[in-house]
Structure formats: C-alpha cells, structure tokens
Amino acid sequence: MRAPTHIANRNPSHGSHRAGAEIASKQVGYVCLHTTAAGRKRLPNRRLCRTFDIEFAGLRYKVSVGCFSDGSPAEVFISNHKAGNASDVIARDAGILVSFCLQYGCDVQTIARAVSRNSDGSASGVIGAVLDAITRGSSC
Numbered sequence: 307m308r309a310p311t312h313i314a315n316r317n318p319s320h321g322s323h324r325a326g327a328e329i330a331s332k333q334v335g336y337v338c339l340h341t342t343a344a345g346r347k348r349l350p351n352r353r354l355c356r357t358f359d360i361e362f363a364g365l366r367y368k369v370s371v372g373c374f375s376d377g378s379p380a381e382v383f384i385s386n387h388k389a390g391n392a393s394d395v396i397a398r399d400a401g402i403l404v405s406f407c408l409q410y411g412c413d414v415q416t417i418a419r420a421v422s423r424n425s426d427g428s429a430s431g432v433i434g435a436v437l438d439a440i441t442r443g444s445s446c
Contacts (some may be wrong), residue, residue, distance in 0.1 A: 349380050353373055354373045356411070357370045365393055367384055367438050368384070371443075373446030381405040384401040404433065414441050415441055418438060418440075
C-alpha cells in the first residue's frame with residue numbers, strides 16, 4: 307500500500323533538517339501501523355472484569371482488568387481519585403498502552419519486567435505497581 311500523498315510527495319531536502327525528520331517519523335509510523343494491524347487479538351463483546359483499588363506514592367487508583375475468554379488479561383483501565391489531574395491522565399493513558407500490548411500478544415510478566423524498577427525490584431511507578439498486582443492476583 308502506498309504512503310499517503312502528503313507524505314510521499316514531500317521532498318525532505320527542502321527546508322530544515324527538522325522537517326525531514328518529521329517526514330521520516332511519519333513514514334516509519336505509517337509503515338509500522340500498517341504491518342502490525344492484523345496481529346491484534348479481538349476481545350469478546352462480553353468479558354469478565356476484575357476491579358481493585360491500589361495506592362501508590364500517596365495516591366489512590368482504581369484498576370479494572372478485562373479478560374480474554376481464557377482468563378488472561380486483555381485490557382487495563384486505571385483511574386486516579388483526583389480525576390483530570392496529571393497523575394490521572396498519565397495512568398489512564400498508560401492503561402490504554404498496556405491494553406494494546408496485551409491485545410498484540412505481550413504477556414503481563416514481560417511488560418512488568420520492562421517498566422522501571424527500584425534497586426530492590428519493587429515498582430518505581432504506578433504502572434509497575436498495577437502490573438505487579440495483576441500478576442499476583444488470580445485470573446478473571
């Protein structure tokens with residue numbers, strides 16, 4: 307499939323180096339999205355969900371984990387008790403990204419190992435704490 311015209315017909319040699327970098331990143335992003343779209347695992351219309359509360363760094367979060375038919379985690383929704391603040395937005399967005407990882411076949415343990423950790427192995431961020439809680443808990 308051809309790249310969109312507004313990307314394909316632009317000449318990166320004209321203008322600044324920054325413009326060329328933007329074009330390249332758009333092309334890479336376009337190719338990446340196109341090649342991986344077929345690998346996403348579809349969620350059932352009705353699915354089990356488990357909800358729990360977690361506290362991290364003095365902030366309270368509500369976490370809901372939706373599951374595939376086999377009981378493995380499929381999606382994660384995270385919200386902070388202070389709706390709309392920066393920590394809430396970051397947590398909600400991170401939950402969406404974790405959900406995409408799960409739906410494209412990455413398991414919770416792999417994601418949990420990839421996020422930042424303290425020297426003692428504990429989670430250094432709320433997403434690590436949420437992933438740890440998911441792995442400790444029973445499946446849906």
